[in-house]
Amino acid sequence: MAARAAERSVHAKTTLRATGSATPIPGFLIQSSKQVPDDAAVTKPGFPTAGWLPVAARTTVLAGLLAHGKYPDPYFSTNMKSIDKEQFTVPWWYRSNLDLTDTSKRTYLDFSGILSRADVWVNGVLVADKNQIAGTYTRHDLDITDLVHKGSNAIAFKIYPNNPNRDLTIGWLDWVQTPPDRNMGMVRDILVRRSGPVALRGAHVVTKLTVPSLDRATLTAKVDVRNDSTTPVRTTVYGHVAGVAISKTVELAAKEKKTVSFDTVELRHPKVWWPAQLGGQPMYSLALTASVSGRSSDVARSSFGVREVTSTLTSAGGRLYSINGKPLLIRGAGYNAEIFLRWDQQYVQDKLNYVKDLGLNAIRLEGHLEPDEFFEMTDRMGLLVMPGWECCDKWEGQVHSGGESGERWVEADYPIAKASMTGEAERLRDHPSVFTFLIGSDWAPNERIEKNYLDALAAADWQTPVIASASGRKSPQLGSGGMKMNGPYDWIPPNYWYDKAHSDSGGAWGFNSETSGGPGIPTMDTLNRFLTPAELEILWKDPTAAQYHRSSSSTFNNFKLFGNALAGRYGAPKDLDDYVRKSHLAQYENVRAEFESHARNFTDATNPSTGLIYWQLNSGWTSLNWQLFDVYLDQNGAYYGAKKANEPLHIQYSYDDQSVAVINQTPTAKNGLKATVKVYNIDGTEKFSETAKVAVPGGGGKATALTIPAIEGLSTTYLAKLVLTDAAGRELSRNVYWLSTKPDTLDWSKTDWWYTPTTSYADLSGLSNLAPATVRADNPRTVRSGDSVTTTVTLKNTSTGKSPAFFVDTDIVNNAGHPILPVQWTNNAITLWPGESTTLKATYRASDAGPTNPSIRITAWNTPTQTIPTP
Numbered sequence: 001m002a003a004r005a006a007e008r009s010v011h012a013k014t015t016l017r018a019t020g021s022a023t024p025i026p027g028f029l030i031q032s033s034k035q036v037p038d039d040a041a042v043t044k045p046g047f048p049t050a051g052w053l054p055v056a057a058r059t060t061v062l063a064g065l066l067a068h069g070k071y072p073d074p075y076f077s078t079n080m081k082s083i084d085k086e087q088f089t090v091p092w093w094y095r096s097n098l099d100l101t102d103t104s105k106r107t108y109l110d111f112s113g114i115l116s117r118a119d120v121w122v123n124g125v126l127v128a129d130k131n132q133i134a135g136t137y138t139r140h141d142l143d144i145t146d147l148v149h150k151g152s153n154a155i156a157f158k159i160y161p162n163n164p165n166r167d168l169t170i171g172w173l174d175w176v177q178t179p180p181d182r183n184m185g186m187v188r189d190i191l192v193r194r195s196g197p198v199a200l201r202g203a204h205v206v207t208k209l210t211v212p213s214l215d216r217a218t219l220t221a222k223v224d225v226r227n228d229s230t231t232p233v234r235t236t237v238y239g240h241v242a243g244v245a246i247s248k249t250v251e252l253a254a255k256e257k258k259t260v261s262f263d264t265v266e267l268r269h270p271k272v273w274w275p276a277q278l279g280g281q282p283m284y285s286l287a288l289t290a291s292v293s294g295r296s297s298d299v300a301r302s303s304f305g306v307r308e309v310t311s312t313l314t315s316a317g318g319r320l321y322s323i324n325g326k327p328l329l330i331r332g333a334g335y336n337a338e339i340f341l342r343w344d345q346q347y348v349q350d351k352l353n354y355v356k357d358l359g360l361n362a363i364r365l366e367g368h369l370e371p372d373e374f375f376e377m378t379d380r381m382g383l384l385v386m387p388g389w390e391c392c393d394k395w396e397g398q399v400h401s402g403g404e405s406g407e408r409w410v411e412a413d414y415p416i417a418k419a420s421m422t423g424e425a426e427r428l429r430d431h432p433s434v435f436t437f438l439i440g441s442d443w444a445p446n447e448r449i450e451k452n453y454l455d456a457l458a459a460a461d462w463q464t465p466v467i468a469s470a471s472g473r474k475s476p477q478l479g480s481g482g483m484k485m486n487g488p489y490d491w492i493p494p495n496y497w498y499d500k501a502h503s504d505s506g507g508a509w510g511f512n513s514e515t516s517g518g519p520g521i522p523t524m525d526t527l528n529r530f531l532t533p534a535e536l537e538i539l540w541k542d543p544t545a546a547q548y549h550r551s552s553s554s555t556f557n558n559f560k561l562f563g564n565a566l567a568g569r570y571g572a573p574k575d576l577d578d579y580v581r582k583s584h585l586a587q588y589e590n591v592r593a594e595f596e597s598h599a600r601n602f603t604d605a606t607n608p609s610t611g612l613i614y615w616q617l618n619s620g621w622t623s624l625n626w627q628l629f630d631v632y633l634d635q636n637g638a639y640y641g642a643k644k645a646n647e648p649l650h651i652q653y654s655y656d657d658q659s660v661a662v663i664n665q666t667p668t669a670k671n672g673l674k675a676t677v678k679v680y681n682i683d684g685t686e687k688f689s690e691t692a693k694v695a696v697p698g699g700g701g702k703a704t705a706l707t708i709p710a711i712e713g714l715s716t717t718y719l720a721k722l723v724l725t726d727a728a729g730r731e732l733s734r735n736v737y738w739l740s741t742k743p744d745t746l747d748w749s750k751t752d753w754w755y756t757p758t759t760s761y762a763d764l765s766g767l768s769n770l771a772p773a774t775v776r777a778d779n780p781r782t783v784r785s786g787d788s789v790t791t792t793v794t795l796k797n798t799s800t801g802k803s804p805a806f807f808v809d810t811d812i813v814n815n816a817g818h819p820i821l822p823v824q825w826t827n828n829a830i831t832l833w834p835g836e837s838t839t840l841k842a843t844y845r846a847s848d849a850g851p852t853n854p855s856i857r858i859t860a861w862n863t864p865t866q867t868i869p870t871p
Helices: 002-010 061-067 345-357 372-381 413-428 447-459 494-498 524-530 533-541 560-570 576-601 637-645 765-769
Strands: 015-017 022-024 027-032 053-056 092-100 106-111 117-122 125-134 140-143 151-160 190-195 198-209 216-227 233-241 244-252 257-261 265-268 284-292 295-304 309-313 319-323 326-328 330-334 362-366 384-388 510-515 609-614 649-653 659-664 670-681 686-696 701-707 717-725 731-740 758-760 775-785 788-797 805-813 830-832 837-845 855-860 863-869
Touching (some): 216 284, 244 257, 330 384, 345 372, 659 670, 659 686, 731 830
Parallel strands (some): 362 384
Antiparallel strands (some): 027 092, 106 190, 117 151, 319 326, 670 717, 805 830, 805 855
């Protein structure tokens, strides 16, 4: 990903030939202001740019320097520490040329996404200064008509150092190590707009869907019509919405702007937009043209979906969302942008593909509100998005208790915050995937800030629920957001998640806006890409050591809790390989329990679970923390634990009461099912077997199949196999648990905001005594179709004994033995008893695989690693 972004940056063009109504500037030349003594000279004819670096649009200063190879890979080891921070304490220039052949049209610069202040110059004239261009999310529409001429015109942005504690911008909190430049630069397109005397802005559609029948929708198209000329005009704005013609004629005085609302259009039996697992994602379009004296002056377009989002508070105070009248358990994770904010559309698409593969239905954006293409992708894919402002810096500086770094607001911050809300509301309002907005994260806004936000949202025709905070804090007007932020953020045992008795816990009740079991140890393949041999030794030998790649926070920068649990539950690691495989087991069981507990409790009559945001989906760089998959898109135990838990139709075990439940996330009820449970000692002896008939309602419904009773003669570590079949005996879901007669014990009285102490551990060390097993790979086959490749293989446990092949992990590798990524498996991290087999399929890109057929690498807990070539 980084290499692709860097290549585009280096070869970026820095001259724009403006021919359309809205054209993004493709690239810039950048230079430190230390090298430019005269600001005005930068955009005057003949200004020398020798030594300036060409970069692509949407490039921060450091990203531009990295694209030119100025520093070694900052993902590796502590390389990022060696980057000189002093160079980023002064402004940097971004310069481009604009070629015009026609000056009869008006010309504008339309942009947001500056981190976080800038002066804007055109042809030697200061158009706007850093007090006007302030805030990452404020949108600016600068009329430069009187400053440009035919031929070459120079445009430059003098961008000031970014400071998340001082400005309403983007920061990294404790998620990763903060980039040395703090991401100063540009992260969205700078658009050059051309139009006649009348400009169209903010075209959108207000939709209303009849619920629950879904048989009728009303559409009201709106657009801002602006006369930027010095004389009155009469303009006709016409076009279509959802294929229906609309038109209005408007009289505008000189420099006047009006919001035009068209006659309401009614749709009978509309095509309704649904989250991916519940239905399709049809989109409608709005297209408008402003005509003056029979000639087109400007055009505007938007796409939108028809859907209805509502939310209520349960009797226990939890936030419950409904989509098109259907209550929905939000199963999501916190999305991270790349640490240097380099935009790579294919890389982002790959990450979103993983979200769907994981069975999640939502992602949360705490700040870091991605460019427009991101939301176009989530619209098409049916992934719900929960955007909002970030915590712990300037955004909450006015309301936090003093333990955080954000500075208190000054008077100038209030209009910037309101303009930020306006800019994002207008940008996101037509995207059906955006189902809510959080105007607070850890803290709720005060009365003045909240009113500004709500006024901006109302003026933008915002239609989905607005939430005061992602924590339990209330705002004066909205009241409770119905969410909790009780953690944990570090390791806790799987049975923790089933707790409902403690109001300060992150157990499976209410809406948990961010929570996880902490560490996210990646695969050996990934670890070897970014840590030195010495760092790898420290990783497994010294859990108390500070880890640069875990977190910048002293609370989360070591593995003491995780290391103690790993040794206490599985036995002390013998070497790095043993540490990694035990880590993946621990992550799998923890993440699986987290999602399973919330799914089980969704339909509870009292204090149900209504939402879960795993913290986090991914990391912005090479990380050891908070991730379901790593920056290189490799998948660890956490990934497959989440994927297993979020199967559409799923059988699962409950750590609190030993019940076995079936969860149905599909829209329709499932009848005639059979749930079979078998329990085995670690030597493979079967100790319990029972089958029960099951019928389960749809839409997140639950049915309890049976409860595993007390079993005599169990080994301290034992295995439970759960299988769900249909009436014909076809396997629909399989789940294997490694359990202990000795439970994990929590000290709830000492719960802190980030974890609950464990006073004694479950004994899972018996897994080391599993007898060796043999896995045979049958019929390996690779098929290419264009750039898509599928590899299939049937794995069979051919052992003659009783032991299963435990936690069999399969990878697609190239000739050098490196995994081909991204990849999506139908199943992985599986366990097979003797005689059992399963067929797996992997899908990936031919361009990532290379010209030769790849191999299949098979690794398991108690089998030798083998690599099988595919014909």
